[in-house]
Amino acid sequence: MLLAEEPMNTVNYLRISLLDRCNFRCSYCMPSGSEIDYLHRSEILSYEELLGLIKEVFLPLGIDRFRLTGGEPLLRRGVVGFVKALCGLPGVQDVSLTTNGFLLSELADDLYRAGLRRINISLDSLDPTVFEQITGRKHWQKVWEGIQAAHRVGFDPLKLNVVVLPGVNDHEVPDLAALTINRNWHIRFIEFMPIGNSDYFAEKGWVDSETLRGRIRERFGLGSGECYGNGPADIFQIPGAKGTLGFISQMSECFCERCNRVRLSADGWLRPCLLNESDQIDLKTSLRSGASALILRQQVQKLLGEKADIHFKDRERGVAGSYGRTMSQIGG
Ligand code: SAM
Ligand code: SF4
Numbered sequence: 235m236l237l238a239e240e241p242m243n244t245v246n247y248l249r250i251s252l253l254d255r256c257n258f259r260c261s262y263c264m265p266s267g268s269e270i271d272y273l274h275r276s277e278i279l280s281y282e283e284l285l286g287l288i289k290e291v292f293l294p295l296g297i298d299r300f301r302l303t304g305g306e307p308l309l310r311r312g313v314v315g316f317v318k319a320l321c322g323l324p325g326v327q328d329v330s331l332t333t334n335g336f337l338l339s340e341l342a343d344d345l346y347r348a349g350l351r352r353i354n355i356s357l358d359s360l361d362p363t364v365f366e367q368i369t370g371r372k373h374w375q376k377v378w379e380g381i382q383a384a385h386r387v388g389f390d391p392l393k394l395n396v397v398v399l400p401g402v403n404d405h406e407v408p409d410l411a412a413l414t415i416n417r418n419w420h421i422r423f424i425e426f427m428p429i430g431n432s433d434y435f436a437e438k439g440w441v442d443s444e445t446l447r448g449r450i451r452e453r454f455g456l457g458s459g460e461c462y463g464n465g466p467a468d469i470f471q472i473p474g475a476k477g478t479l480g481f482i483s484q485m486s487e488c489f490c491e492r493c494n495r496v497r498l499s500a501d502g503w504l505r506p507c508l509l510n511e512s513d514q515i516d517l518k519t520s521l522r523s524g525a526s527a528l529i530l531r532q533q534v535q536k537l538l539g540e541k542a543d544i545h546f547k548d549r550e551r552g553v554a555g556s557y558g559r560t561m562s563q564i565g566g
Contacts, residue, residue, distance in 0.1 A: 251565025321349030338380025414477030
């Protein structure tokens with residue numbers, strides 16, 4: 235009997251996009267110039283539908299770690315109540331959230347009280363002008379205040395995500411890394427991927443993590459660090475620093491063998507891999523047409539069993555899936 239068996243793989247982590255909308259326009263994430271087609275509210279899975287899927291489908295299949303993302307998840311009305319309900323579900327081992335930080339000064343306290351402990355905040359620059367150039371918004375100060383609020387409230391680990399863009403913010407990498415010296419913060423440098431804004435990618439290119447580590451090593455020294463969380467980051471530490479440095483190197487490295495995750499878009503498409511759009515399944519349509527929990531579990535278990543290793547290099551060989559959606563639409 236299929237469902238009585240252990241899942242055939244080690245996927246235990248689901249990234250859930252709460253909505254595809256965002257109040258920022260990061261150059262690496264969204265195509266410039268053209269308007270994005272946002273989902274209609276009725277197309278977005280309701281909180282009840284999400285909790286039902288988590289309880290009846292994902293938890294029974296061993297997926298017990300969840301990250302809320304988007305778009306900008308904190309823009310969704312009722313997000314604090316949803317976090318509370320999710321954190322309170324029996325069997326849930328871990329809940330985290332990725333945000334651009336814009337609403338954190340208002341929401342950090344409520345999110346913490348709701349049970350959230352782990353948060354990632356995107357901060358691509360320490361310079362408000364560069365920040366505006368990247369995000370299209372003059373909100374550096376507000377985001378910085380949000381980060382301070384998260385720190386004060388006690389989020390631990392508190393991680394800052396930095397997408398490194400050559401000629402734009404790569405010169406700031408050592409200064410960003412220096413934030414970890416006196417703070418128990420974790421900075422994660424992410425290689426720019428050709429998803430979302432491929433024209434900009436073609437124009438800018440990307441910097442590999444080893445080059446960044448070289449620059450940090452030259453200024454501060456660098457040792458390998460203790461590993462936090464369950465992700466694809468390679469962890470390092472400036473000697474004596476309180477925090478750590480993570481490098482997510484999906485362009486220069488293949489970490490498929492460490493991959494423990496699948497992604498659910500706001501409109502209910504379950505995607506086996508960031509780079510695989512063709513094998514995703516439409517859970518929302520199944521759910522709304524009355525499929526039983528058993529059928530839904532079978533569909534998800536099939537997807538987990540067939541989750542293939544795909545790397546960007548496969549795309550060059552024409553093997554990988556297509557990228558019709560931006561990171562904000564997929565749930566980055
Ligand atoms: N709005 C939230 C935020 O910005 O943190 C959550 C959603 S955002 C899509 C999640 C993560 O995806 C962010 O850390 C962002 O930097 C990253 N991201 C988006 N587009 C990317 C790209 N083309 N290459 C690498 N990382 C990207
Ligand atoms: Fe919005 Fe996050 Fe994409 Fe920036 S990276 S545009 S904040 S979804």
